[in-house]
Amino acid sequence: MSEPLSPWDRAQAAVTALAVDPAGLRGLWLRARSGPLRDRVVQALAALPLPQRRLHPGVDDATLYGGVDLSATLAHGHLVRAAGLLATPAAIVLTMAERCPAGLAARLARVLDDPGFCLIALDEGAEPDEALAPALADRLALFLDLDGIPAADTFPLDLPPETLALARARLSEVRIDPSAVETLTRLAAAMGITSLRAPLLTLATARALAAWRGETTPGEDTLRHAAELTLAHRGTLPDAADPEAAPPPPPEPDQPDSAEPETRQSADTPPDEMLLDAIRAALPPDLLARLAVARATRAAKGSGGSGDARKGNHRGRPLPPRPGTPGSGKRIDLVSTLRAAAPWQPLRRKTALIDKPGLHIRQSDLRLKRYVETSDRVLIFTVDASGSSALARLAEAKGAVELLLAQAYARRDHVALIAFRGQSAELLLPPTRSLVQTKRHLAGLPGGGGTPLAAGLQLGLLTALQTRARGMTPTIALLTDGRGNIALDGSANRAQAEADSQRLALALRNSGVPTLVIDIATRPQAALRELAARLDAPYLPLPRADAHRLSAVLGAAMEG
Amino acid sequence: MSQPFPFSAIVGQEAMKQAMVLTAIDPGIGGVLVFGDRGTGKSTAVRALAALLPEISAVDGCPVNSSRLEDVPVWANAVSGRITKRPTPVIDLPLGATEDRVVGALDIERALTRGEKAFEPGLLARANRGYLYIDEVNLLEDHIVDLLLDVAQSGENVVEREGLSIRHPARFVLVGSGNPEEGELRPQLLDRFGLSVEVTSPRDIETRVEVMRRRDAYENDNAAFMKKWRAKDSALRKAILAARAALPGLTTPGAVLHDCAALCIALGSDGLRGELTLLRAARAQSAFEGAPTVTRQHLKTVATSALSHRLRRDPLDEAGSGARVARILAETLP
Numbered sequence: 001m002s003e004p005l006s007p008w009d010r011a012q013a014a015v016t017a018l019a020v021d022p023a024g025l026r027g028l029w030l031r032a033r034s035g036p037l038r039d040r041v042v043q044a045l046a047a048l049p050l051p052q053r054r055l056h057p058g059v060d061d062a063t064l065y066g067g068v069d070l071s072a073t074l075a076h077g078h079l080v081r082a083a084g085l086l087a088t089p090a091a092i093v094l095t096m097a098e099r100c101p102a103g104l105a106a107r108l109a110r111v112l113d114d115p116g117f118c119l120i121a122l123d124e125g126a127e128p129d130e131a132l133a134p135a136l137a138d139r140l141a142l143f144l145d146l147d148g149i150p151a152a153d154t155f156p157l158d159l160p161p162e163t164l165a166l167a168r169a170r171l172s173e174v175r176i177d178p179s180a181v182e183t184l185t186r187l188a189a190a191m192g193i194t195s196l197r198a199p200l201l202t203l204a205t206a207r208a209l210a211a212w213r214g215e216t217t218p219g220e221d222t223l224r225h226a227a228e229l230t231l232a233h234r235g236t237l238p239d240a241a242d243p244e245a246a247p248p249p250p251p252e253p254d255q256p257d258s259a260e261p262e263t264r265q266s267a268d269t270p271p272d273e274m275l276l277d278a279i280r281a282a283l284p285p286d287l288l289a290r291l292a293v294a295r296a297t298r299a300a301k302g303s304g305g306s307g308d309a310r311k312g313n314h315r316g317r318p319l320p321p322r323p324g325t326p327g328s329g330k331r332i333d334l335v336s337t338l339r340a341a342a343p344w345q346p347l348r349r350k351t352a353l354i355d356k357p358g359l360h361i362r363q364s365d366l367r368l369k370r371y372v373e374t375s376d377r378v379l380i381f382t383v384d385a386s387g388s389s390a391l392a393r394l395a396e397a398k399g400a401v402e403l404l405l406a407q408a409y410a411r412r413d414h415v416a417l418i419a420f421r422g423q424s425a426e427l428l429l430p431p432t433r434s435l436v437q438t439k440r441h442l443a444g445l446p447g448g449g450g451t452p453l454a455a456g457l458q459l460g461l462l463t464a465l466q467t468r469a470r471g472m473t474p475t476i477a478l479l480t481d482g483r484g485n486i487a488l489d490g491s492a493n494r495a496q497a498e499a500d501s502q503r504l505a506l507a508l509r510n511s512g513v514p515t516l517v518i519d520i521a522t523r524p525q526a527a528l529r530e531l532a533a534r535l536d537a538p539y540l541p542l543p544r545a546d547a548h549r550l551s552a553v554l555g556a557a558m559e560g
Numbered sequence: 561m562s563q564p565f566p567f568s569a570i571v572g573q574e575a576m577k578q579a580m581v582l583t584a585i586d587p588g589i590g591g592v593l594v595f596g597d598r599g600t601g602k603s604t605a606v607r608a609l610a611a612l613l614p615e616i617s618a619v620d621g622c623p624v625n626s627s628r629l630e631d632v633p634v635w636a637n638a639v640s641g642r643i644t645k646r647p648t649p650v651i652d653l654p655l656g657a658t659e660d661r662v663v664g665a666l667d668i669e670r671a672l673t674r675g676e677k678a679f680e681p682g683l684l685a686r687a688n689r690g691y692l693y694i695d696e697v698n699l700l701e702d703h704i705v706d707l708l709l710d711v712a713q714s715g716e717n718v719v720e721r722e723g724l725s726i727r728h729p730a731r732f733v734l735v736g737s738g739n740p741e742e743g744e745l746r747p748q749l750l751d752r753f754g755l756s757v758e759v760t761s762p763r764d765i766e767t768r769v770e771v772m773r774r775r776d777a778y779e780n781d782n783a784a785f786m787k788k789w790r791a792k793d794s795a796l797r798k799a800i801l802a803a804r805a806a807l808p809g810l811t812t813p814g815a816v817l818h819d820c821a822a823l824c825i826a827l828g829s830d831g832l833r834g835e836l837t838l839l840r841a842a843r844a845q846s847a848f849e850g851a852p853t854v855t856r857q858h859l860k861t862v863a864t865s866a867l868s869h870r871l872r873r874d875p876l877d878e879a880g881s882g883a884r885v886a887r888i889l890a891e892t893l894p
Contacts, residue, residue: 024779061661068668102699106655110695113603134739135696138598176776185768194761195599196771203776326668331660334722358675469747471702 005225007146008154011041014142014229017208018118019047019159020167022091024204025141026112027119029097029132029233032146034124037154041146042093044157045120047164050091057099059085060330064107070325071363089116097121098130105133112139141201143233163212170211176203177217187227193234202230321367336367377475378414378431378467379554382460384480384520385421386451396520398442400550414472416463417441420456422449423490427459431467450492453484454500457508464513475514477554478537481521482528505534516554518542565778566789567608568796570601571771572762578845579755579865580609581796583733585803586844589754589837591712591734593697593745593869596759601771602737606693609735610650612793614801616689620644623681624688624728633728635679649690651683651732655699662707666722679726684717687732697736698745705749708734712752751830754837755862756869758882803847810843811853819859819893826892827885829870838866856893863889 005013018025028045032038046052061067066084073080085092092108094100100108100121111117119140123132131137181203188199206226210218218226321333323340341361348360381401401415415438417429429441456478464474487496508515515537519528524541532539540553570577579592594602618625620642622632629641653662664682671677683692694700700708711717717730734753738745750756762768777785817839824834839854841862846854868881 061658102696103655103657106696106699110652110654113607134598172780178773181772181776182765182769185772186765189765189768194597196601196761196768196775197599199768199772200775203772204779331665332668 005228006153007149010225010229011037011144011146011149012157013209013225014144015041015044015047015157016159016212017205017226017229018045018142019049019164020212021171021204021208022048022050022118023089023116025118025201025208027091027121027140028142028144029121029123029137029140030144030146031123031125031131032144035146037146037149037151038122040154040157041144042120042122044159045091045093047159047161048091048118049164049168050089050116050118052093053085053090054093054095055085056095057097057101057104059104070366074361074363086111086117091118091120093120093122095122097123097132097136098125100133100136102133105135109135109139112136138195138197138234141205141230143229145233167208167211170214171207173216174207174210175217176207180206180218180223184223184227188231188234191231191234193231195234198231198234202226205230319370322370323364323366324368325363325366326368331369333367333369337361337365340367341365376414376472378416378464378472380416380418380431380460380463380467380474380476382418382420382425382456382476382478382480384451384453384456385419385448386483387421387448396550400554401442402439403548403551414467416467418456418459418463420452420459422452423455423486424452425455425459427463431463431472450486451480451484452486452488452490452497453480453482454488454497454504455486456480457501457504458488461504461508461511461513464508465511468513475516476508477516477518479518479520480528482519482525482531501531502534505531509534509536516540518550518553563782563786564607564611565604565775566786566793567605567612568792569774569778569785569789570605570608571774572767573601573605573759575757575865576602576605576759578861579757580605580735581800581848582755582841582844582862583735584609584613584800585848586807586840587731587733589733589840589844591736591753591755593750593753593756594735594737594759595740595756596737597761598739600759600761602759603695606650606691606735606737609691610647612797612800613648613650613691614797615645616648617643617645618689624685624730625649625690626729627689631729633726635726649687651687651690651692653683653692653694653704655694655696655701657683657704659703659707662704663711663717663719664726665719666724677723679719679724681728682717684711684730684732685728688728688730690732691735692732693735694737696738697749698738698740702746705746709748709752750869751833753869755841755865757865758868799848802850803844806847806850807843809852810847812839812843813853816842816854816856816859819856823859823863823889823892824867826888827867827871829867831870834867834870838863841866860889860893 014028018028030038030041032041055064062082062084064084064086066082066087069080069082072082092111094108108119112119119136121132121136121140123130125131181199184199184202184206188202193199203226206218206223209222209226210216213219213222215222321336324330326332338359341359344362344365345360348362352360401417414431414433415429416427416431417438418425419428420426429438432438460476460478464476467474484497484501485492485494487493488500489496515535517528517532517535517537517539519525519539519541521528521541529539542550542553567577567580576592576594579594583589583592594605596602616625616627618627619629619632620640621636623636624633625646626632627643629643659665660682662682663684664680667676667678667680711730712732712734715729715731717728719726736745736753762771774785820835820838820842824832824838827834838859842854842858845862846858849858851858864882864885868885871881871884
């Protein structure tokens with residue numbers, strides 16, 4: 001068994017495979033900062049048999065799909081069309097791929113489903129939550145991470161065109177062993193990769209590598225290299241997090257299968273375990289963790305549609321028009337365009353090359369409509385009104401709600417209030433902006449009883465989801481002293497209560513609703529810090545808070 | 561490679577295929593929502609469906625695919641008047657598509673170059689009498705969702721903007737797909753989908769290997785592969801056409817109506833759309849099976865996909881609403 005590929009060997013193998021069969025492999029996710037190594041890889045990609053076209057994440061539809069060449073049209077007085085970047089098969093180079101918006105990712109994913117295209121995503125993600133959109137990552141066969149490769153370990157990437165042409169000619173002759181198909185499928189399943197694109201792309205990579213190496217069927221090494229290049233970054237590698245653990249129980253992909261004897265028959269195929277080891281060695285140890293974080297963050301960001309203030313150009317309060325080119329999503333402001341063109345008419349009529357009736361409008365006259373649209377925010381107070389929570393703190397919380405609401409009126413914020421005490425939680429104040437109503441509700445907030453923390457979290461989550469469905473942006477502020485002792489079903493069972501609140505904390509975190517945990521106990525509580533960590537929420541111990549400080553903290557957190 | 565992957569060659573995913581066939585039989589069911597993991601064949605199935613569907617006859621050059629000359633909207637020009645066959649339109653609505661692209665807008669080119677006020681039809685016009693496919697539907701911008709809600713309900717697109725006042729038919733089957741991990745769908749839009757299916761990656765190795773084999777054959781031995789599956793696809797197309805013809809002649813016994821109502825009450829689904837869709841889907845299913853009357857068995861076959869997205873959400877229910885429907889189905893209709 002040969003050694004796994006060195007990082008730079010892997011880069012060479014990836015570039016080679018892509019150059020042999022760009023359409024079959026669909027592309028490369030290149031995660032690296034801009035630098036000489038990345039330049040070298042990108043330069044080597046010139047060997048691809050496709051024209052290269054560079055895109056940036058802000059590219060608009062007219063550039064992608066073609067449209068009217070506005071300046072030429074205005075100058076010539078008849079319609080001039082420009083071809084889009086995606087009109088013919090090409091190798092698309094997407095720069096700053098980590099910033100690619102969902103809309104562009106969806107379009108590119110659609111294009112990648114057409115034959116002939118291939119995408120090279122240059123991902124410069126530095127923060128853990130930056131990564132390529134999953135819809136694209138799933139479709140690209142190869143992944144390379146160049147960070148941390150010493151320049152001394154590298155060598156020039158040499159791809160002689162004649163050899164590449166030979167390999168391409170051989171490509172259709174490469175036969176895949178049926179047992180290899182099975183091995184790769186099994187391997188992907190063992191790694192917890194649900195997408196069926198992954199093993200198919202591995203197969204394509206194995207085919208390309210085999211053609212390059214002059215094999216008629218991909219050998220064991222070729223299969224292993226293909227798996228390293230295509231599968232390593234996708235899965236959750238079993239035991240990868242803990243390499244020192246004593247011989248781990250081998251991951252049995254076929255455990256749930258009843259067809260045990262049949263799946264064990266082929267002894268000559270490389271065992272999954274060995275392949276897994278090779279793949280594990282192929283990646284920097286923390287990369288998977290980083291990618292997982294990025295996936296989770298993307299998921300939590302959710303629809304990206306509803307919510308925060310955004311400057312759109314569709315609806316909302318109008319902003320002054322700006323010069324620009326109308327195109328995808330940008331609408332022309334006809335009146336201000338005419339106004340901008342008006343003073344120049346006599347001059348232009350005199351100097352015009354072509355004699356035409358009507359107005360002479362140049363590209364520089366065009367003005368676009370802009371609107372700003374803010375969606376309302378909702379601050380959901382989930383207040384512990386139990387006996388353990390000092391009544392004084394409850395009064396402070398009430399004061400903070402009123403203060404926030406007084407400011408909120410100017411900012412169009414809504415406030416909702418949930419109190420939990422005794423055996424259940426109660427929505428005392430549905431999302432509202434009415435200060436009067438709030439004061440009346442708060443005045444009557446009684447305290448005492450057990451601490452049904454789980455019930456409070458559940459009602460908070462439900463309220464948040466409801467407000468979000470109405471197009472608002474919810475934030476939950478949890479004020480408690482952290483001693484949950486009533487389970488969801490109302491029984492005084494401390495263990496069950498703990499389990500319930502943990503489960504709900506997870507659900508809340510998955511829902512992506514921002515949460516603040518404010519500890520109002522006299523001494524900071526470890527249990528609450530833990531809960532905040534579980535919620536991925538800021539933890540603010542406020543033992544000596546008055547209403548003013550509380551409202552300042554909440555205001556700052558919501559702005560952030 | 562120009563032809564999409566054949567519909568009948570998709571391994572497994574029976575629920576998804578069944579739902580798509582039902583909407584092809586009766587477009588009035590109102591669309592399919594496919595939620596599930598990546599790489600489970602969602603987009604493949606939709607593209608395959610486009611190739612599977614029978615052709616429609618439409619006026620040549622009509623922007624809304626009208627079947628008769630008198631239905632062609634007045635703003636359309638360059639219509640020859642001939643009736644031609646064209647494939648059932650399956651239109652992609654990409655994420656981030658603008659309002660103008662979706663509903664149509666003033667034709668800026670003609671306005672600027674010729675000084676004419678003309679309407680440039682959008683995606684909704686092109687999707688009339690066909691399918692509108694939205695990949696990653698849960699990531700769709702809210703203002704586009706608002707537009708779709710209205711049009712999907714009324715079957716008519718009304719454009720009142722930039723001095724234009726235009727309405728045209730926009731009856732289409734909405735097909736959405738997405739990955740629930742990335743965001744929820746607005747309940748209002750969820751309700752507009754007639755059927756919803758959850759797809760998961762096949763768990764057993766044999767199925768997965770079979771998927772790989774077929775896809776590999778499709779990509780590397782295209783001619784033989786297409787030849788092998790074309791016969792199955794055309795048999796399915798014939799079955800769909802036969803079911804369409806049989807649909808009006810079906811009888812629906814009162815007991816089945818009773819079952820529909822009982823099931824929806826037991827599930828506590830909001831509104832009456834659940835019952836109506838359930839019944840339509842059951843009728844389409846029995847037409848597809850060639851049965852003369854709708855039976856309880858047909859109802860049971862389609863109940864999960866017709867009702868699972870209409871339940872009240874329970875954030876702690878990890879089993880998914882499909883399991884809840886199946887449980888209550890077993891209790892209510894033994």
